[in-house]
Every structure is written in structure tokens, then in C-alpha cells.
Amino acid sequence: MTTTGPETRSHQRERKGRRVAVIGGGITGLSAAQRLISTDPMAEVVILESTERFGGIIRTEHGHGFLMELGPDSFITNKPGGIQLCEEVGLADELIPTDAEFRRSLVLRNGKPRLVPEGFMLMAPAKPWKIATTPVLSVAGKIRLLREAFIRPKTGEEEDESLAGFVRRRFGRQTLERLVQPLVGGIYTSDPEKLSLKATLPRFIDMEQQYGSVIRATLAEQRQKKGRGEADSGSGARYGLFAAPRNGLGSLVDGVLEWLRGSERVCFCSNTPVSGLTQTSAEDGTAAPSWAVSAPDVPDEIFDDVILTLSTHKAADLLNDESFSELAQSLREIEYASSAIVVTTHKLSDFRHSLDAFGLVVPAIENRRILAVSFTSRKFPGRAPAGHVLLRTFVGGAMQPELLEHSDAEITQFVHQELSAILGMNAAPSFSQVVRYQRAMPQYHVGHLARVAEIERLSDEHRGLHLAGSAYFGVGLPDSIASGWLAADRVLQGV
Numbered sequence: 001m002t003t004t005g006p007e008t009r010s011h012q013r014e015r016k017g018r019r020v021a022v023i024g025g026g027i028t029g030l031s032a033a034q035r036l037i038s039t040d041p042m043a044e045v046v047i048l049e050s051t052e053r054f055g056g057i058i059r060t061e062h063g064h065g066f067l068m069e070l071g072p073d074s075f076i077t078n079k080p081g082g083i084q085l086c087e088e089v090g091l092a093d094e095l096i097p098t099d100a101e102f103r104r105s106l107v108l109r110n111g112k113p114r115l116v117p118e119g120f121m122l123m124a125p126a127k128p129w130k131i132a133t134t135p136v137l138s139v140a141g142k143i144r145l146l147r148e149a150f151i152r153p154k155t156g157e158e159e160d161e162s163l164a165g166f167v168r169r170r171f172g173r174q175t176l177e178r179l180v181q182p183l184v185g186g187i188y189t190s191d192p193e194k195l196s197l198k199a200t201l202p203r204f205i206d207m208e209q210q211y212g213s214v215i216r217a218t219l220a221e222q223r224q225k226k227g228r229g230e231a232d233s234g235s236g237a238r239y240g241l242f243a244a245p246r247n248g249l250g251s252l253v254d255g256v257l258e259w260l261r262g263s264e265r266v267c268f269c270s271n272t273p274v275s276g277l278t279q280t281s282a283e284d285g286t287a288a289p290s291w292a293v294s295a296p297d298v299p300d301e302i303f304d305d306v307i308l309t310l311s312t313h314k315a316a317d318l319l320n321d322e323s324f325s326e327l328a329q330s331l332r333e334i335e336y337a338s339s340a341i342v343v344t345t346h347k348l349s350d351f352r353h354s355l356d357a358f359g360l361v362v363p364a365i366e367n368r369r370i371l372a373v374s375f376t377s378r379k380f381p382g383r384a385p386a387g388h389v390l391l392r393t394f395v396g397g398a399m400q401p402e403l404l405e406h407s408d409a410e411i412t413q414f415v416h417q418e419l420s421a422i423l424g425m426n427a428a429p430s431f432s433q434v435v436r437y438q439r440a441m442p443q444y445h446v447g448h449l450a451r452v453a454e455i456e457r458l459s460d461e462h463r464g465l466h467l468a469g470s471a472y473f474g475v476g477l478p479d480s481i482a483s484g485w486l487a488a489d490r491v492l493q494g495v
């Protein structure tokens, strides 16, 4: 265990405010700690992190003039978490928007990169007339897509439906296979046949219910936006809504750490893999229960509250006491997908394709060995020297888990082959690195919200235990930050 901050042994210090263990030093845990310290003048926080570094999935590296994001590369700004955290730690001025020049995305069609129709956002065609000219769909596919405006809404909306079921029902099979599966499925690295629409994109259900059609709802929204003088957000994944700190997301982690280090009430314990949690109550039942947190080679520590930010399968492993058996079982029901990112650097002139977009998504029906390629240095300035490009190619996910059984060298090789075949790469990258994410992406399968409600019910039975992270109410950074804050608020409310 490596400890920095004030003395941590609870019995060696005079107790003042609530003592809180934050388990996991990713962005969720750091956000929870930041909220606790900023809102409770007495709280003491110990952050326990299994590895030697904080930040979890967020990892930014610099080298040879490139700024390389090895994990997430940006966050959406229509949810408050990311922006607000930057503001609170003094990084608001560092946030940069995506480069308007390349704000478009490509989709593979018969082995060739094609533009995603302008205005097509996830599954909402904001400019239906642009559908008429796209080479991505056949004439029959286009007619079927546009017929959506006249398809009756489903009744019995209480039932959860898969993303695939919804898109097939409203827009037809082609739109699902050639556009929505790669665009939406790619965000969650998921199988759209299993993905819960209610848990991932509930606004499309609202659109159907309120306007009778996604197309009609989108056009109405567009008219309202125009009325408010708001700009068009491009095609693909609403790229105009994304932002990142100028020096990469690692600077957000550094900013939060620096902010936390300014407080004497925070203790950082890296290299501390927590191995178990036990809830203890006073024998006469008068005092609030407390929590014993165990880690190898150090004595147990006692806390009033625990904020557990690990992926649900890891959280379940810590809850190995008999009293948690139902909760641990429910946590294990949330499945996770694994993926790898192959980060490569190149000269722009080494591609036949101009790479004049933010990236390329690859439909499953194209039968390739990659899910998507992000042209990262086209999204944000300062990621690559002039005349060069930084790519991040995604492999695996829920639909191609077998590809991750290959060695790093094999993955690198087939990614290079795909880049050559699809984008005309004609020289080896100057740098190549494989970063694996083992069971890192929670899968919001049909029934997810009911599963999470059950987890909440069961965890509420254990006062002082607070679950947070990307497994519950949103997979992105702003959702993770918000879930850390919510857990901290629950500590302060004493639930």
C-alpha cells in the first residue's frame, strides 16, 4: 500500500466528521471524493485504489509530438457532469470543442467508407431529404426509412424493447444493419438485439409516444432549434456536442487530484486492492453500523460509509459475506463486454483516403475485424504534429469477443491489414500500441432498469453502502461523474 495524505489508521486519530472509504480511484471515485470534501466541512475521505495510478480507464500519454488518449477521448456536454467537474476544479477555460472542419462521420458500405447521411444522428434523420442521395442504403431501404413518419406508434410502451427491435419496427432492417447498429452499438460496444432502448436512448421512446414518429419529432426539434438560432450538430454521433480538455482527459484527472490534495481531509492509498467489506453493528443496535474495509497486508480500517465504484462483478467479489449474497448475485447479473483500442500514429500522406472526418464505423454485416476507427487528431487540435494523424481503432466488443483471444502482435497485424484495405494505408504506422479493456464496458441489456432498481433496493438494506459508476444510469464520463456525486450526496443525507 502506498499512502499519501493524513494519517489513516482510524484508531490513531481523533474522530471528527464522517469517515468515508471511496473504493476505486477512477473518475467516479475522484468525483465522489471531490463532492464530499466540497460539501461537508467535516468529512474525511480515504480513496483506495488497487493500481499505482489514479484515473482508472482515463489515461493520456504524450510522445513524439502526439497526445494519445488510451481510454476515453472526450465527453458529451449536454449532460452536466463533465463540464461542471472541470469548472469546479478550475479547468473550464481548458475545454475545447470538436473541430468544426471535420464534423462528420463515415460508415463502411461494401468495403468502402461512405459519409453517414448529413443530419443523421444515432437514428434520427434530422434532414430526411439527405437520405435520398446516400449510397449507404438501397432505394428500398431509403423508402422504408422515410416511411417511419407514417408508422403507427406502439402501444403498451411500458415493456422494455431492444434497440434492434425498435429500429426494425420503425425504420426497417437496412437502417438497423447499415447505420444504427454501427453508430449506436459502437458506443456501448454492444449487440443491439440485447441493448435496452429504455436504459440507453429513452428519448426515442418519448419521440414515438409524443409525436407518433421519430422523424416527425426530429423535424419539430429542428424547427425549435432554428427558432432559438442554434447551430446544426453535423452527422453521426452529434459530434458538435463533445468536448475535451486541451491537454487531454488526463489533465482532468490531474486537476481533480490537485484539488483534492489541497484538502487535509483526503488520504490517497494507491496499490491497495480492497479484498472485502464487512458491516458491523453495535451490539445493542443503538449506533449506526460501521464498515470494515480489508486489503492484503494491512489491518482492516473502519469507516462510517463506503462508496463502491468498481464494475459490478468486482464489487460483488468484495461483498462476500452471507448477508450480501442476494445483492452480490444481482450485481453479477450485469454483463460486461471487453474491447481493445489500437492506438497508431502516421503521416497523413501514408493514406489514400483523406481522413477528412472524425472517424469511421463498421457495421457487423461488413464482416471486418474492427468495430470503428476514430481519427482522433481530426476531432481535437493539438493531438498530432502537422501532416500527421493519430488513429484509435476499436476491436472486440460484445459481438466479436473472440478477437481478443489473439495476442497483441496478432491484433496489431490484423488492424494494420484492415486500415490498409479500408483506408488505403500504404506504410506501417510510426507507433502502435494495443490497450486492452477486460470486462470494462457494462452492457445495458433489456430489463436493465429493473435490474438496477433491484440492486438499489438490496443495497439500501445496508445503511452506509453506496454504489456508483458506469454500470447503473449511463456509461459515459458525465454519467460516471454524476453517479459519484449522487453517492456522496447520499452519504451526506445519512442514507
Ligand SMILES: Cc1cc2nc3c(=O)[nH]c(=O)nc-3n(C[C@H](O)[C@H](O)[C@H](O)COP(=O)(O)OP(=O)(O)OC[C@H]3O[C@@H](n4cnc5c(N)ncnc54)[C@H](O)[C@@H]3O)c2cc1C
Binding pocket: 023, 024, 025, 026, 027, 028, 029, 048, 049, 050, 051, 053, 054, 055, 056, 057, 058, 071, 072, 073, 074, 075, 076, 272, 273, 274, 275, 309, 310, 311, 314, 339, 341, 437, 440, 441, 468, 469, 470, 475, 476, 477, 478, 480
Ligand atoms: C474503451 C473505453 C472507451 C471509452 N470512451 C469514452 C469516451 O470517449 N467518452 C465517455 O464519456 N466515456 C467513455 N468511456 C466510459 C468512461 O471511460 C467511464 O464512464 C468512466 O471512465 C468510468 O469511470 P469509473 O471510475 O467508474 O471506473 P474505472 O475508470 O474503471 O475506475 C475504477 C477504478 O477502480 C480500481 N479498482 C478495481 N478493483 C479494485 C479494488 N479491488 N480495490 C481498489 N480499487 C480497485 C481500478 O484500478 C480503477 O482505477 C469509455 C470506456 C471504455 C472502456
